[in-house]
Amino acid sequence: MMALDELLIYGDGNPSTAVDKWKRTGNKVIGYWCSYIPTEIIHASGALPYRVRGSGATGTDKADHDMSTVCNCSFPRAILDLAYRGMYDFLDGIIGMNECDHGRRAFELWVERLHPPYHHFVYVPRTRKQISVDEYVLELEKLKLSLEKYLRVEITSDSLRQAVGLCNENRALLKKVQELFKKDHPPLTGTQRHRIINASVSIPPKELNQLLHALLEEVKHSDGQRDYKARIMIVGWVGDDTLLHRVIEELDGLVVMDNCCFGARAFWDPIDFDPENPLPSLARSYLARTSCPRMFATFGERYGMLQEAVTDYRVDGIIRTRLQFCDLHGVDNVHLHRRKEQMGAPMSAPLVLDYIGQDESRVRTRIEAFIEQLQQ
Amino acid sequence: MNNFSSKRRAASRKRTTMSNNRKYQFKTFDFSKPVDTCVDLIDMLDKTVGATLKQLPESVGWIFDPVLQAIDELLAVKENPDKVVYRHFTYAPEMVYAMDCISFVPEGLTFMMPTEYLCALVDESRGMDTPEHFCGYFGGVLSPVLAGRMPKPKAILHCNQPCDNSVAWGTVLAESFPDVEMFILDNPYGDDEEAVRFIAGQLREGFKYLERMTGKRLDLDRFREVMSNSAKAYRLLYEINEYKKAIPCPIPTSAILRSTSAAFYALTGTERLLSWLEKHLADAKQRYAEGRGGLREEKMRVVWLLLPVFDPLLFDWMEETFGAIAVSTLSAQPFYQPPDIDYSKASFEELLRCLALRNNNHAMGRQGRGHMSTFVNDMVKWCREFKADAAIFSGHWQCQANWASAQITREKLMEELGIPMLIMAIDQLDPRVVSAEAMVSRLEPFLQMVAEKKEI
Numbered sequence: 001m002m003a004l005d006e007l008l009i010y011g012d013g014n015p016s017t018a019v020d021k022w023k024r025t026g027n028k029v030i031g032y033w034c035s036y037i038p039t040e041i042i043h044a045s046g047a048l049p050y051r052v053r054g055s056g057a058t059g060t061d062k063a064d065h066d067m068s069t070v071c072n073c074s075f076p077r078a079i080l081d082l083a084y085r086g087m088y089d090f091l092d093g094i095i096g097m098n099e100c101d102h103g104r105r106a107f108e109l110w111v112e113r114l115h116p117p118y119h120h121f122v123y124v125p126r127t128r129k130q131i132s133v134d135e136y137v138l139e140l141e142k143l144k145l146s147l148e149k150y151l152r153v154e155i156t157s158d159s160l161r162q163a164v165g166l167c168n169e170n171r172a173l174l175k176k177v178q179e180l181f182k183k184d185h186p187p188l189t190g191t192q193r194h195r196i197i198n199a200s201v202s203i204p205p206k207e208l209n210q211l212l213h214a215l216l217e218e219v220k221h222s223d224g225q226r227d228y229k230a231r232i233m234i235v236g237w238v239g240d241d242t243l244l245h246r247v248i249e250e251l252d253g254l255v256v257m258d259n260c261c262f263g264a265r266a267f268w269d270p271i272d273f274d275p276e277n278p279l280p281s282l283a284r285s286y287l288a289r290t291s292c293p294r295m296f297a298t299f300g301e302r303y304g305m306l307q308e309a310v311t312d313y314r315v316d317g318i319i320r321t322r323l324q325f326c327d328l329h330g331v332d333n334v335h336l337h338r339r340k341e342q343m344g345a346p347m348s349a350p351l352v353l354d355y356i357g358q359d360e361s362r363v364r365t366r367i368e369a370f371i372e373q374l375q376q
Numbered sequence: 377m378n379n380f381s382s383k384r385r386a387a388s389r390k391r392t393t394m395s396n397n398r399k400y401q402f403k404t405f406d407f408s409k410p411v412d413t414c415v416d417l418i419d420m421l422d423k424t425v426g427a428t429l430k431q432l433p434e435s436v437g438w439i440f441d442p443v444l445q446a447i448d449e450l451l452a453v454k455e456n457p458d459k460v461v462y463r464h465f466t467y468a469p470e471m472v473y474a475m476d477c478i479s480f481v482p483e484g485l486t487f488m489m490p491t492e493y494l495c496a497l498v499d500e501s502r503g504m505d506t507p508e509h510f511c512g513y514f515g516g517v518l519s520p521v522l523a524g525r526m527p528k529p530k531a532i533l534h535c536n537q538p539c540d541n542s543v544a545w546g547t548v549l550a551e552s553f554p555d556v557e558m559f560i561l562d563n564p565y566g567d568d569e570e571a572v573r574f575i576a577g578q579l580r581e582g583f584k585y586l587e588r589m590t591g592k593r594l595d596l597d598r599f600r601e602v603m604s605n606s607a608k609a610y611r612l613l614y615e616i617n618e619y620k621k622a623i624p625c626p627i628p629t630s631a632i633l634r635s636t637s638a639a640f641y642a643l644t645g646t647e648r649l650l651s652w653l654e655k656h657l658a659d660a661k662q663r664y665a666e667g668r669g670g671l672r673e674e675k676m677r678v679v680w681l682l683l684p685v686f687d688p689l690l691f692d693w694m695e696e697t698f699g700a701i702a703v704s705t706l707s708a709q710p711f712y713q714p715p716d717i718d719y720s721k722a723s724f725e726e727l728l729r730c731l732a733l734r735n736n737n738h739a740m741g742r743q744g745r746g747h748m749s750t751f752v753n754d755m756v757k758w759c760r761e762f763k764a765d766a767a768i769f770s771g772h773w774q775c776q777a778n779w780a781s782a783q784i785t786r787e788k789l790m791e792e793l794g795i796p797m798l799i800m801a802i803d804q805l806d807p808r809v810v811s812a813e814a815m816v817s818r819l820e821p822f823l824q825m826v827a828e829k830k831e832i
Binding site for chain 1: 501504505506507509510511518522534536539540541543544545546547548549550551558560562564565566570574577578581744747748771773774775776777779780781782783784801
């Protein structure tokens with residue numbers, strides 16, 4: 001099987017088929033909620049970090065008993081629903097954090113209702129002040145100790161160094177995949193890229209590296225995508241689902257870039273690891289990376305990244321989107337709207353979606369109109 | 377058919393309901409008239425809300441003094457632009473008072489302004505792509521802040537509690553005042569000693585920041601005085617709350633909860649607040665001694681989570697129709713336990729620790745930033761202590777963290793105290809989302825059920 005096919009299969013499954021293989025070796029799988037949790041610590045413990053996703057959810061009925069459809073985001077509701085239905089029973093533990101109100105509460109409800117064999121909450125600061133970095137270091141120390149106790153292992157500086165090496169290689173290779181989209185005719189579609197990113201958070205990093213190396217070889221001589229009308233950047237989407245990418249590309253757009261959570265932000269910045277100070281260097285790197293709106297007053301740097309991306313990826317149009325009830329991305333949209341003239345590419349009006357997209361026809365209509373506008 | 381059941385049915389039929397008695401005329405709003413959103417909001421508040429409250433007779437007017445005090449502080453903002461410090465509503469005001477600066481809370485304006493203005497400003501912010509689920513407290517001032525129609529601060533004290541809306545609001549302030557460095561308090565998740573140390577360390581930096589931004593030096597004696605006043609204020613509120621546990625609840629009206637909310641969000645550390653609390657306490661003591669409650673006979677006791685702000689007549693309706701007295705609400709509860717120290721001699725570090733505890737235990741901040749058990753346990757505690765017959769979770773529909781705690785809270789209340797909790801969605805500020813009449817349609821059957829259970 002080609003590396004691309006393997007990656008796409010891994011990315012589509014939840015759990016990915018890699019989990020079964022992993023568990024048969026007797027190793028543990030620890031779920032985590034957000035990319036601000038250093039997966040290197042989990043890797044270094046010998047467990048497979050598995051980013052929980054909503055993929056596979058067909059509704060949120062069970063989760064809606066505890067979380068409100070009036071104001072709670074459908075993405076964590078979908079994840080919680082899967083957990084309530086036993087779809088995450090393969091996890092040997094779960095790590096949550098304060099990424100946003102919805103995710104935080106969904107994690108707390110998961111623990112309260114399901115009593116997983118292991119759970120841990122990491123408080124991640126929202127600023128980069130030294131005192132906040134120091135606090136984050138204390139939190140990572142607690143996480144490390146907690147994992148060591150549960151898994152009966154020692155997480156050494158060396159095991160962390162190795163984990164960082166593997167994960168940084170993941171990031172570098174994913175960035176190389178991303179850079180393919182600078183070409184006039186990228187060898188992959190944006191949908192495929194997104195599915196590869198989903199795979200990257202659910203399979204062992206060594207295997208991911210092997211597959212990404214193979215993929216980059218496979219696509220070297222590809223003719224690439226030719227039948228597209230507009231190069232599109234997606235801004236603001238949080239989910240792992242591929243509805244948006246698929247619809248854009250069915251309408252002859254090509255998604256070349258994003259600033260999304262299950263997207264470029266996941267791999268954009270390598271970790272600057274100091275083996276003499278492993279946890280402080282992890283803490284600093286994670287807080288310093290290209291930010292999510294959960295980090296305070298960092299809109300300016302996200303805006304800068306978008307402006308650069310417009311130039312680097314020759315973006316024809318930007319689709320602004322967000323999950324319904326996401327205040328963090330929602331208010332980012334306000335600032336984007338105010339700076340739209342300086343962006344360098346036309347921006348759509350905000351496309352507000354629920355995670356389990358029953359309203360594909362609405363999405364289709366909006367995107368079709370936007371792409372037509374771009375062509376005019 | 378037994379007599380007991382038919383007595384209850386008869387009582388239920390006699391009770392005034394909206395369907396058969398239009399005695400209650402809730403506040404009416406006219407959203408058809410255009411509103412000048414560029415009006416000076418502080419002046420407008422003074423001339424509308426302030427003027428109305430000042431006309432009330434002293435026997436009733438004293439209840440609203442915290443609101444008048446807040447308006448006076450807003451007027452001081454205009455007169456002393458060099459002292460203005462923007463402050464998030466869950467960032468303890470004591471820090472600003474200690475620096476002899478003037479605290480300005482833009483979102484506090486939405487709490488007080490006439491509803492038609494608030495709605496017009498919310499609509500204006502929606503025209504800037506603000507999501508409809510962005511909290512109205514911030515959404516109501518987003519457009520004037522971004523458009524430069526608010527006073528420019530010397531400094532900005534911000535924090536991330538209680539919720540994502542606060543984080544998002546921080547970006548608005550950063551975009552609106554790019555040349556004013558912001559100080560952000562990273563509120564912790566926990567409440568242990570480490571969390572207190574983390575906050576205290578940041579507050580130490582916060583004072584240095586304020587000194588740098590305002591050009592003033594912190595006067596330790598002034599800090600002592602402010603924290604002493606703050607401690608007194610909390611102790612008075614605790615004492616008042618002890619009386620409120622009595623049956624009937626010795627408060628003049630449930631509307632006093634709103635004044636208490638305003639007081640403890642904005643005015644702790646001031647002497648004027650102490651005067652008001654002493655009056656509140658004296659009133660409670662007298663009512664208690666006389667065995668009386670408010671205006672109407674108390675037949676049941678209710679704890680509200682978040683009060684609808686736009687129409688205090690809802691309380692009148694509840695009291696009149698069911699004898700249901702709202703004895704407590706989240707924002708009128710004290711959570712900060714002032715340390716028992718000699719504030720007149722306290723060291724800077726001791727005072728920082730007090731201020732850290734104060735910040736960590738700010739109403740709503742405390743429940744929003746941490747684990748849901750804080751919210752759940754607080755609700756159970758209030759209902760137990762105040763001998764509530766029922767709880768009402770009138771969830772502000774933009775209050776996401778609390779909404780995700782509501783169901784568990786309902787279960788715990790039934791499990792531990794055997795009392796029901798009504799969960800209903802409202803917009804605390806905007807009656808266009810859920811009007812008072814619409815709330816009544818949810819409250820009525822619920823309170824009727826509680827009344828029948830109590831055999832009222």
